[in-house]
Amino acid sequence: MGGVIYGDNRILSGEEKRRVLLRVRERGFACPACGSEGFEVGEALPLGFLWFGEEPDAYMVALTCRNPNCPSPRTGIRLEGSGFLLGEDE
Amino acid sequence: MEFGYPWWLRVEHLVNIIFMTFLIRSGIEILGTHPKLYWNEHSRPGSEWARFTRKVMPRDRLYDTLDEEESYSSIVSMPGHKNLGLGRHWHFFTVIGWILAGLVYVALLFLTGQWRRYVPYSWEIFPMAYQDVVQYLSFELPPTLPGQPFNAVQKLSYGAVIFLLAPFQILTGAAQSPALEARFPWFVRMLGGRQWARSLHFLGLLAFVGFIGVHVFMVIVHGFGQETAKMIFGRQTLPALSTGITLAAAAGLVVLHVITTRYTLAHPRSTQRGLGAVVMGVRRVLLNPLTSRQSYPKEAISPEHRVNGKPPNADFYKIMAAHNFAGYRLEVGGLVERPMSFSLEDLRTFPTRQTQRVLHNCVQGWTSIGEWTGVPLRQIVELVRPLPEARYMVFLTMQDSGRDEPSAEGAGQFYEVVPLEFAHHPQTLLAYEMNGEPLPIKHGAPLRLRLETQVGFKMAKWIERIEFVSDHSIIGEGMGGWREDNVFYDRDVGI
Structure with a gap:
């Protein structure tokens, strides 16, 4: 989308993206379209404020499947913010 | 006498x-x-001079005016x-x-x-x-x-x-x-x-x-x-x-x-x-022949535009939003010569990029002033070329009211029917930006309708498809939109 970033999304630092990949591996999350386990991490969408039924600290983190032949490479994983976000002083 | x-x-x-x-x-x-009255156009929560409700709205969750x-x-x-x-x-x-x-x-x-x-x-x-x-x-x-x-x-x-x-x-x-x-x-x-x-x-x-x-x-x-x-x-x-x-x-x-x-x-x-x-x-x-000629000054924009309707509560939507709507496509079809599909990038690079600062009128009575940027709908209409029998546009959205909106009575995909003639009004817009920023999720991201002579519920948010039809009587309950079908609202709501 030509680099447009929506204000609803949170841009993640390199360390935060690394933590996301750790959580992905811990959960054994695989691409729903092709089964690949390699991902590029994008932005994180806070869910708790916008959607009822979501935990206050829940995020949908954008993952892009690294498999060049994946038919649907854009996916996401629901994570707790405390599991990958750095605090103000970190 | x-x-x-x-x-x-x-x-x-x-x-x-x-x-x-x-x-x-x-x-x-x-x-x-x-049930609140204001002396300001923003209808800012807390600024009412009279209220006829005891409801207290949450601060840590999105609420909309249906909840009020x-x-x-x-x-x-x-x-x-x-x-x-x-x-x-x-x-x-x-x-x-x-x-x-x-x-x-x-x-x-x-x-x-x-x-x-x-x-x-x-x-x-x-x-x-x-x-x-x-x-x-x-x-x-x-x-x-x-x-x-x-x-x-x-x-x-x-x-x-x-x-x-x-x-x-x-x-x-x-x-x-x-x-x-x-x-x-x-x-x-x-x-x-x-x-x-x-x-x-x-x-x-x-x-x-x-x-x-x-x-x-x-x-x-x-x-x-x-x-x-x-x-x-x-x-x-x-x-x-x-x-x-x-x-x-x-x-x-x-x-x-x-x-x-x-x-x-x-x-x-x-x-x-x-x-x-x-x-x-x-x-x-x-009222239908009247066209919008609004242009509010920049300083009139509401600090916090009120919200009505809740965003699609589905993982496909949340994943698409987390990806900044990169995979989004607007489908346009029905009674047209050339059915088409547009990405957000296609819409952003249209020859005309129109911005308007207007007063939003909710059917409930509140107002806010916002700046909206997008593609004039008439340009989409010119591209797809409606067939002579096409009389209405049906805006189908990603929202399912039963799933997404606990305060709404009714269920099913949210849609609204709009007379084709409204597409030619100068300020009828498919908006992808609000107040100079990408359209926020709560206001309809990635794409919403702006129809400035109508009350807010006709301005469908979270749009995924526009269908040109000759008759809407076989769609839903046939009354001309989700709110008309489910909560008996009136159609063509110029007041």
Whole structure:
């Protein structure tokens, strides 16, 4: 989308993206379209404020499947913010 | 001249009572849907000068104005129980009757010379009216003016209600029409703004209710039987009989309200169709041709634009949003020569990028001012080339109201039908930006409709498809949109 970033999304630092990949591996999350386990991490969408039924600290983190032949490479994983976000002083 | 109480004046009095009582109750129904009044166009939470609700809204969760709606008893509102759509039908239906009856009344007043009973001839009437008030407060009845049916304060009061308060209510009501506001922004500014108009309309309601209360009280004070006889027989005669007829008529009025209220609640669809046929016909002629010419200054933009409707509560949408809507496609098809599909990038790079700063009118009564940027819808229409039989555009969204909106009654995919002619209005826009930023999720990301002559619910958010159709009667319940189908709203909502 030509680099447009929506204000609803949170841009993640390199360390935060690394933590996301750790959580992905811990959960054994695989691409729903092709089964690949390699991902590029994008932005994180806070869910708790916008959607009822979501935990206050829940995020949908954008993952892009690294498999060049994946038919649907854009996916996401629901994570707790405390599991990958750095605090103000970190 | 001999004033008396001619038959047409008595008939008008009776008709006016019927219309006024329906207008008041249906007006309270409309007020209950956003039970807060403001003196600012932003309707900022906490800035209301009056509130008729005890609801406290959460700070840590998105709430929308559907969550703020109140359910009032049918005793005070028509039909009651949080039925904005049906309340609107009754309000607009009866206001058409009330205005027509009022025009006939005023015409007859002037044709017969009876206007003199209400219009003062001299400034001396004001000190005389003051003396009358003093006399009333001393428990004495003031004399009537020489050769006239009323004393000074009565004459002034009736004249003010007929020639000032009634037009004031019509003007402040009309100023709440987004079609009129959009076409004649100076008109609503003249009243101080849209929320001023709404607040003044409410104060006008209080004035009417106050007048009716004092009027009835004074009829009792002056002699109930004799006074009501004037409005039944045209002269002071048979007070016992006129008392009986008046009380029977009052009971009949209550029965009429009970029957119509029960029928409305039991048969909402036929009420919607029946009253809507009249209201829609008037609107189609008066409001649909109006086009928006708004351009608010940048500094007028609301610091926090209010929200109605909740975003799609589905993982496919949340994942797409987390990816900044990179995978989004707008499908346009149906009765067109060239069905097409657009990415957000396609829409952003259209030859025309239009920005407009406009007043958003929610059907509930609140407003906010926002700046919207997007593609004029007429350009999409020119590209896909509707077939000659296409008459409507159906905006299908990613929202499922049953899943996403606990405060809404009904379920299913949210959609709205819009007449094709609206696509050619200069400020009809498919908006992808708000206030210079990508469109926020709560306001309809990635794409929403801006239709500046209509109330907000027609401006579908979270759009995924536009379908051109010749007829909408087989879509959903066939009423022209999700809210029309499920909560009996009216279609073509220029007011």
